[in-house]
Amino acid sequence: MTDNEPKSLPAKTELTAEQRRNKYNRAVRxxxxxxxxxxxxxxxxxxAAPLARGDKTRRGFGSxxxxxxxxxxxxIVFSCIRWKINLKDGRKNIVSCQVDYSVLYDGFSSTEEEIVKLFVEYVAxxxxxxxxxxxxxxxxxxAGLNSPPLPVVQFTPKV
Incomplete structure (x- = not known):
């Protein structure tokens, strides 16, 4: 092999499910x-939003x-998490809300980016x-909307 020939890169090793779970749990700790x-x-x-009630009123939210x-x-890892909610009366959007949060964590030790992304998704x-x-x-x-509170949600990691 000469100096001009490309050197082969080491093969990327795929983590087993157990290895991913162990690394994720270590990152959480x-x-x-x-x-x-x-x-x-x-x-x-x-x-008119406070007056909207009935079967045509729908709420959607996500992040x-x-x-x-x-x-x-x-x-360290920095992330920005965006939450959105909208309330529709039929097809008309009557309430909309978008909120962004900056989140900063530190303390990771030799953790792969893939695991840190899981951490942000399921912890941050x-x-x-x-x-x-x-x-x-x-x-x-x-705003005088008197809508029901947002539900308590459960985030279950798929590690």
Whole structure:
């Protein structure tokens, strides 16, 4: 082999389910929450929203990870979690709310990015839900919506 020939890269080893679970559990034990900060809120309610009731009224909500940065040298992960909720009366959107939280954890030791992404999905995201649920309840009350509280949700890791 000459110096000009490409060198073969070592084959990427796939983790077994047990290895993934062990690494994920180690990340959960080692990680330390540094901060959860409110990054932004967008809320709008149609003036007729408090009057909307009945079979045509539907609520939908969900979340997504909109930013993810992992620095294995510094052993920190930063993520931005976005929660959204909307209330529709028929096809008309009468309430919408979007809330972003910045979350920072440190303390990871030689953890693969794949495992840290799982950690953010199943630990950081649920950590922000309680804050979102409380904030939305306050916004709902302030707007006079009197909608039922958001449900308690369960996040079960698929590791």
């Amino acid at each position: 080692e990680a330390r929450l540094v901060t959860i900060d409110l990054r932004g809120v967008k809320f709008s309610a149609d003036p 997504e990870i909109v930013e993810f940065q992992y620095d294995p040298d510094e052993k 995201r649920p950590a922000t839900y309680a804050y979102f649920r409380a904030l939305y309840a306050q916004l709902d009350w302030s």
